Amino acid sequence: MNTASAPTTDEASLSARETAKALGAYVRPHRWAVALGLLCALVGAAGGLLQPLATKALVDRLASGGTITGILIALTTLVLLGTAVEAFGTYVLERTAESVVLAARRTLVGRLLRLRLAEWERIPPGDLMSRVTSDTTLLRAVSTQAVVSAATGAVAFVAAVVMMAYLDVVLLGVTLGVVVLVGGAVALVMPRIARATERSQAAVGEISVGLERALGAFRTVKASGAEERETARVEAAARRAWRHGVKSAKWEAVAGSADELAVQLAFLAVLAVGGARVASGEIPVSTLIAFLLYLFYLIEPVSRLIDAVSSFQEGAAAISRIAHVERLPAEPTDRHKSVLPGRGRGVPGPASVRFEDVSFRYRAGLPYVHRQASFEVPGTGMTAFVGPSGAGKSTVFALIERFHEATGGRVLVDGKDVREWSLPELRAAIGYVEQDAPVLAGTLRENLVLAAPGATDEDIRGVLTRTKLDTLVGRLPHGLDTPVGHRGSKLSGGERQRVAIARALLRRPRLLLLDEATSQLDAVNELTLRDVITDVARETTVLVVAHRLSTVTGADRIVVMDAGRVRAVGTHEELMDQDRLYAQLAAGQLLAPVAGHGVAHSAPSGIRNRTR
Numbered sequence: 001m002n003t004a005s006a007p008t009t010d011e012a013s014l015s016a017r018e019t020a021k022a023l024g025a026y027v028r029p030h031r032w033a034v035a036l037g038l039l040c041a042l043v044g045a046a047g048g049l050l051q052p053l054a055t056k057a058l059v060d061r062l063a064s065g066g067t068i069t070g071i072l073i074a075l076t077t078l079v080l081l082g083t084a085v086e087a088f089g090t091y092v093l094e095r096t097a098e099s100v101v102l103a104a105r106r107t108l109v110g111r112l113l114r115l116r117l118a119e120w121e122r123i124p125p126g127d128l129m130s131r132v133t134s135d136t137t138l139l140r141a142v143s144t145q146a147v148v149s150a151a152t153g154a155v156a157f158v159a160a161v162v163m164m165a166y167l168d169v170v171l172l173g174v175t176l177g178v179v180v181l182v183g184g185a186v187a188l189v190m191p192r193i194a195r196a197t198e199r200s201q202a203a204v205g206e207i208s209v210g211l212e213r214a215l216g217a218f219r220t221v222k223a224s225g226a227e228e229r230e231t232a233r234v235e236a237a238a239r240r241a242w243r244h245g246v247k248s249a250k251w252e253a254v255a256g257s258a259d260e261l262a263v264q265l266a267f268l269a270v271l272a273v274g275g276a277r278v279a280s281g282e283i284p285v286s287t288l289i290a291f292l293l294y295l296f297y298l299i300e301p302v303s304r305l306i307d308a309v310s311s312f313q314e315g316a317a318a319i320s321r322i323a324h325v326e327r328l329p330a331e332p333t334d335r336h337k338s339v340l341p342g343r344g345r346g347v348p349g350p351a352s353v354r355f356e357d358v359s360f361r362y363r364a365g366l367p368y369v370h371r372q373a374s375f376e377v378p379g380t381g382m383t384a385f386v387g388p389s390g391a392g393k394s395t396v397f398a399l400i401e402r403f404h405e406a407t408g409g410r411v412l413v414d415g416k417d418v419r420e421w422s423l424p425e426l427r428a429a430i431g432y433v434e435q436d437a438p439v440l441a442g443t444l445r446e447n448l449v450l451a452a453p454g455a456t457d458e459d460i461r462g463v464l465t466r467t468k469l470d471t472l473v474g475r476l477p478h479g480l481d482t483p484v485g486h487r488g489s490k491l492s493g494g495e496r497q498r499v500a501i502a503r504a505l506l507r508r509p510r511l512l513l514l515d516e517a518t519s520q521l522d523a524v525n526e527l528t529l530r531d532v533i534t535d536v537a538r539e540t541t542v543l544v545v546a547h548r549l550s551t552v553t554g555a556d557r558i559v560v561m562d563a564g565r566v567r568a569v570g571t572h573e574e575l576m577d578q579d580r581l582y583a584q585l586a587a588g589q590l591l592a593p594v595a596g597h598g599v600a601h602s603a604p605s606g607i608r609n610r611t612r
Contacts, residue, residue, distance in 0.1 A: 040089025
């Protein structure tokens with residue numbers, strides 16, 4: 001049985017110093033709230049520290065026959081005040097922890113949506129989503145509670161040791177000997193917790209990847225009878241998460257019980273040595289009682305320290321995964337410039353496009369998709385790109401949009417290298433319809449105005465009429481405000497394509513990119529949309545990756561691509577006479593020989609396939 005493998009993200013765990021630095025970056029904006037929580041925790045710890053001394057005074061008072069009312073009142077007040085202050089401090093820390101998680105999630109979401117396309121294609125989306133959800137949840141505990149627990153535990157431990165030294169140095173030496181012995185054993189356990197937690201979080205990411213894979217092709221999974229196989233794939237990841245989670249819990253249990261073990265062993269040792277010292281008259285019994293109370297008081301600060309280290313080891317795995325996302329290459333942003341889409345910026349006329357000896361491959365070691373491709377689109381009119389599968393047609397659009405950067409040569413829009421444009425300005429001039437015509441979950445209106453948030457109702461009505469979506473809106477129960485389902489599942493394939501085209505037209509672009517935008521339309525709607533595109537081409541530069549001969553023959557110019565090169569440029573009639581490959585492709589579309597060109601077979605109609 002095949003199971004999902006761990007996402008290959010090429011990430012390495014951070015060192016302890018790097019983890020602490022990353023954690024500090026999250027905590028720093030909330031340092032005053034953390035300081036307040038720490039102060040409250042220290043006040044509560046101080047109350048606990050005074051109780052053994054008050055008990056010693058009470059025993060001495062009883063031995064001398066004095067009254068103990070005042071001491072009891074003081075002890076009660078101390079307990080109540082310490083509890084109230086600690087409760088308030090806990091609330092402050094919990095609230096701050098939620099704020100840290102919110103800030104981390106906002107940063108991650110913003111980063112994920114700005115990732116370069118190459119990174120998004122390399123890392124499974126489900127794994128990226130798990131960084132925002134489960135990993136940030138682990139960050140919650142380590143960001144505040146662990147910091148405060150470590151600080152208060154350390155302070156309380158040192159203070160208790162000082163008080164115990166004040167009572168009896170010999171008994172303190174016995175106590176520290178036992179604590180150091182047990183503490184050394186715990187130090188060996190902590191790295192195991194970190195490793196198990198990191199593997200568990202990676203497995204949780206695999207669960208998200210498996211679910212995203214299956215739910216993203218839900219109908220295909222059902223039609224293929226693959227429910228059990230996909231369930232087994234996700235279950236395998238869940239079992240890995242369970243196995244590593246149990247392993248982490250095992251080592252946490254060992255570490256968690258170490259504090260009680262240390263105190264219990266120290267208690268026995270102190271009881272033996274202290275009893276002998278009381279019997280010999282070296283110390284009074286009240287001193288032994290107070291020392292034993294401090295010994296039991298040590299349980300809490302030692303427990304805090306162990307919990308803090310455990311939480312840090314768990315959080316280190318999450319911080320490492322979160323930090324990896326923050327290091328991934330992202331597109332630059334221009335937060336100081338607000339660019340309206342399309343013609344709203346007052347830039348006149350259509351945009352020109354030119355490729356100058358463009359070469360491109362997705363990564364080093366992969367074959368080139370473009371090999372010194374050159375062509376020019378002066379502006380207005382419709383330019384169609386045709387060629388076999390793998391010719392590099394769709395990649396032309398990806399380079400214009402700067403989803404990817406050219407490996408060599410230049411891509412120019414309006415005579416300016418696209419790398420010199422700011423991304424908001426470049427993309428505001430472009431309307432883009434992907435081959436898959438994705439529709440987002442939400443209402444029809446939300447999908448239409450996604451690329452043009454300032455569109456008016458009149459603008460929407462106009463584009464609905466042009467794309468023949470007005471009849472669809474009339475059938476919907478809530479009109480434009482009707483939800484379209486996950487990925488537009490409540491719409492047909494042709495309706496999704498028309499929504500995508502309407503969305504692009506509503507943007508009023510200077511350059512319109514259509515990647516097989518009418519492949520799922522019936523003949524009537526395809527003819528209607530073809531007329532709309534022809535009309536738009538009078539005032540806008542339209543580039544089309546075409547798979548239907550009807551689209552190609554109506555183009556003002558056709559660019560024939562083959563193996564990443566521009567083979568020929570011309571009109572339909574010119575290319576039928578001058579280019580054998582184009583004639584073969586045309587024959588394949590017509591499923592009949594083309595008279596006068598000697599093509600007696602049906603050539604592969606690779607135009608329809610998406611090219612990368």
